[in-house]
Amino acid sequence: MWEPVIGLEIHIQLQTKSKLFCSCKNSYGDPPNTNICPVCLGHPGTLPVLNWEAVKMATKLATALHCRINPTSYFARKNYFYPDLPKGYQITQHKYPLAQDGYIVLRSGKKIRIERLHLEEDSGKSIHTEEGTLIDFNRCGVPLAEIVTKPDISSPEEAVEFLKILRLVAIYTGVSDADMEKGNMRCDANLSLKPADSGSLGVKTEVKNLNSFRFLARALQYEIERQRKLLEAGGKVVQETRGYDSHRGITFTMRSKEEAHDYRYFPEPDLPPLVLSEEFLGKIKEGIGELPWEKKSRFVEELGLDEDTAWVLCGEKEMADLFEETLKHFPKPKELANWVKTEVMKLWKEGLRVTPIQLTKLLKMVEQGYISRLKAKEVLEEVAKTGKNPEEIVEEKGLLQISDEASLRVIIEEVVREFPDKVEKYRSGKKGLLGFFMGQVMRRTRGKANPKIVNKILGEVLNGK
Secondary structure, three states: OEEEEEEEEEEEEOOOOEOOOOOOEOOOOOOOOOOOOOOOOOOOOOOOOOOHHHHHHHHHHHHHOOOEEOOEEOOEEEEOOOOOOOOOEEEEOOOOOOEEEEEEEOOOOOEEEEEEEEEEEOOOEEEEOOOOEEEEOOOOOOEEEEEEEOOOEOOHHHHHHHHHHHHHHHHHOOOOOOOOOOOOEEEEEEEEEEEOOOOOOOOOEEEEEEOOHHHHHHHHHHHHHHHHHHHHOOOOOOOEEEEEEOOOOEEEEEEEHHHOOOOOOEEOOOOOOEEOOHHHHHHHHHOOOOOHHHHHHHHHHHHOOOHHHHHHHHOOHHHHHHHHHHHOOOOOHHHHHHHHHHHHHHHHHOOOOOOHHHHHHHHHHHHOOOOOHHHHHHHHHHHHHHOOOHHHHHHHHOOOOEOOHHHHHHHHHHHHHHOHHHHHHHHOOOHHHHHHHHHHHHHHOOOOEOHHHHHHHHHHHHOOO
């Protein structure tokens, strides 16, 4: 029996306006090589100037992750040669990082320790075409926070949960949108297998550049199975760096231990030590705001939501904000939560949005009997697609519910007269026929009859009142 031992290395791009060591714009999606200058291109004679906003963001993230902030940290040069690294080295932090010894607690209560969080600059981007490889240096010099965990993760599921919570922390603290599709959060995974109940670790492999939760899970699942089969066949796992082929769902060798880089770190001579005062650290701590697990606890304790529902709502900050803003105008947390975690969430996944005011108006129309819950779901989708207010859509489509008791009683009495045999059976004890009569009334009103009122009047008429 084999047990996986997993550690993660995550890079999060910090959403500063400019790069880490120059004033070039930090912006995604701009035309290639338009946000560059002699500093980020590593021209001779240029000097880096540290972006203090990046320091604030990295410190904020580290504090939220329960890290110990080092009052003094140092920058270093990590030397390697690659086409998208114009200086031939990357400015990072090595022996003396910004922060250490943090953690994240999973929903199970298990604590995953964070070994370190440090600042570094990003490299450029290689774009491979049939004609050759093109280099876009726009990303070169963008500030990164690198987070390295201890090997505390025991399954692909735990790895994904850790990464999801880390992403939430980055978003809640406002330091990054952590959009994995844009490459704003990237993950490498280190994995080994050890015999069950053994204290010794196995030989690890590193899987590079996993840019989605799904790919992280699949790459780890594949690698666990590959190593298990190899070990059970009497083979040995080789320490190596592997890539993940998402089309075939397999990992593949990129370079072996013998081919691994010797980065030859040495202190960055052009940057002084990074010294953080107690006053600075105090202000950072005060400005963090409510974190996802704190919000979840508040939703459970103050609003009476169950744990699962609270986690779903807090799983997207934008969703949690919508819920809280709508709650100010529609103070029924459980009913509102059900709408948000089902109907609104479904639209969210399709990239569609509604505002708190739109959602409030729709829910009040349902509450006041102007529209049925079923029709309200259709209206909500139309609101998200068009941006119109619910009242406009309800009026345009003629969806207003019939709630006038006198009008409904006339229709119900007609239906009852039309099916005397079924009335007799109902009165003889076949109460399930109430659904039949309800269906007939809804058909005649084209689904516009208020079901609560119909149910009430039907009961009276069928029972001869």
